[in-house]
Amino acid sequence: MENKICSKVGVMDLLSPPECVRAMKTLNREAFKKTIRVTYLDVEKVQMAHINEPLKKYFLKLSNMKPVHIGTKNRLFLNPLIVRSFEDFPADICGLLDNLNISSQAFGEHDITLTYANYNASSVLKAILPKGEPPLTSFSTIGHIIHLNIKEHLLDYKNVIAEVLLDKVRNAKTVVYKKNIINNVYRNFEMEILCGEPNFLTSVIEYGVKFEFDFSKVYWNPRLSTEHDRIVSLLASQDALFDVFAGVGPFAVRAAKKRCLVFANDLNPDSYKWLNHNVKLNKKCVGHITTFNKDGGDFIMSDTKENLLKIWKDKYFLGNIHIVMNLPASALTFLKYFKGLVSESDLANVDINRIKNCLPIVHCYFFVKEPEQKQAVFERDSEFKYDETIHKFHQVRSVSTGKDMYRVTFEMPFEIMVVGNSDGPASKRLCRE
Structure with missing residues (x-):
């Protein structure tokens, strides 16, 4: 046939x-x-x-x-x-x-x-794939790499899908298939090359900023480009950014290019390697960013604390402080490290009013199965008490059926950072977005 x-x-x-x-x-x-x-x-x-x-x-x-x-x-x-x-x-x-x-x-x-x-790729695949079944709705392109996430009912067609896309998508040289969900601390996944060159070194340009990396060893999702831009657009050149799970730098490098004061961390040594590479690749970043290769909790308790204190003591710092935590599978659980992060003795030579007027604005990402569960998931995983006047939710994207990605943005209350009490009175200054 x-x-x-x-x-x-x-x-x-x-x-x-x-x-x-x-x-x-x-x-x-x-x-x-x-x-x-x-x-x-x-x-x-x-x-x-x-x-x-x-x-x-x-x-x-x-x-x-x-x-x-x-x-x-x-x-x-x-x-x-x-x-x-x-x-x-x-x-x-x-x-x-x-x-x-x-x-x-x-x-x-x-x-x-x-x-x-x-025929274009859409016409060919529509003709090949079974009628009456959900079609291949989309795929991601990361430089010359096409990344497929194929539903189970189309697995028998993964090779022909890959060949068609390699033929039809401009500049495509490699087609890969994600074999499992991201389930390790480094946020990469096991992949299978379906066709094309076994070359994972790629480059992308996001909003005018170039990034290079080995796609097989780091995390990069082009569907988050709008969210990257949304957060970076909040930053002014006099602001500071702490990126707890920086990856190869989609938030951090762009913020540094805006001349923000940036502290970027990632546990994955390959992400750390390419983060530093991308800082050098975008020369305007150099001198505005410090990078770290640590566990997120360690980064918060040591480097974030240390540099927050320096910023609060610096009378010439007039900007806002932002903290990005983009590890949606578990980022909420890292918020506990901010409880009692700063002791009263740490603040001996710091103006308390200065701190209260320059509290960090946190942008923390997480997954929910149903939108109405976001408040319950936030409270359960963060161990923070939800306050509608402080915590603002934003739906980032629908990942799949029964899985949505959300961001909660809020100003970290002084009482939590100093006293470690998530149930006590909180600062009512709303998040700026």
């Missing part, structure tokens, strides 16, 4: 791949070949300037096929699903053609052969 070439098609299927490719598990490009009859209009070259723009929406638009064929006359191939006869043109187009002395004699039909090259 996969080697059969189909020629009989209905009107609505005219521009779609042949039905015989359905359920194909090994890509046979020849099976996509078929001959169809399309309509055309022959016009003089001097007339093109007058009709090219008005007729564009009626052109036959297929990959790797130009709708205008140059010859003694220009032949304009038309979409047969829209224009099946000369009378199908609307009145305004008919009037234009009449003014140019273009009559029905210039209209005709012509057989053309469509091949695999004439």
Whole structure:
């Protein structure tokens, strides 16, 4: 069946791949070949300037096929699903053609052969994958790498999906499949190369900032680019950012490029390596960022505390302090390290009012199964008491059915940081977002 070439098609299927490719598990490009009859209009070259723009929406638009064929006359191939006869043109187009002395004699039909090259990835996959089943909805591109997260019902088609995407997605050289969920402390996952080059060293540009890394050893999700930008846009050049789970630097490097004072940490030694690489790659960051390779809890209790105290003692620091905690599987559980982080003896030479007017604004990410569970999950995992005047939730994205990613943004109460009491009176200054 996969080697059969189909020629009989209905009107609505005219521009779609042949039905015989359905359920194909090994890509046979020849099976996509078929001959169809399309309509055309022959016009003089001097007339093109007058009709090219008005007729564009009626052109036959297929990959790797130009709708205008140059010859003694220009032949304009038309979409047969829209224009099946000369009378199908609307009145305004008919009037234009009449003014140019273009009559029905210039209209005709012509057989053309469509091949695999004439279909885009979406059309090919729609034709191949089973009817009545949820389709492949999306995939991620990380530089030259295509990252697939395939549902179970499509696993038998993973190789043909990969081949099609490698053929059709511009600049793609490698297609990988995530074999399991992220379940280790380094936030990378086991992957299988489905086709292409076994090369995981890649580069991406996010909002004008270049990042390079080994995708097989670090975490990078292009679907978070909007969220990265949302947080970075809150920062001014005089602000400070503590990035507890910095990865390769999507928050930290961009903040440093804005000349913020940045302290960026990640436990994964490969993430730490590429974080430093990306700091050097974006030269404007150098001198504005300090990097660490520690457990998030250790980073909070040591380096975050130390530098918070320095900032509070610095009378020239006039900005805001932001703390980003993007480890949604467990970041809430790290909030406990802020309880009693600063002792009264630490504050012996610090103006308390200065601290209360410069408390950190925390942006902490987490997963929930249902949106209405976000408050309960926050309280359970953070061991903080929810206060609607302080804690503001934002839905970042829907990860999958029954799994949403949220961010809670709030100003860390003075009473928690100094006294360690999450149930005591809290500062009512709202988060600035």
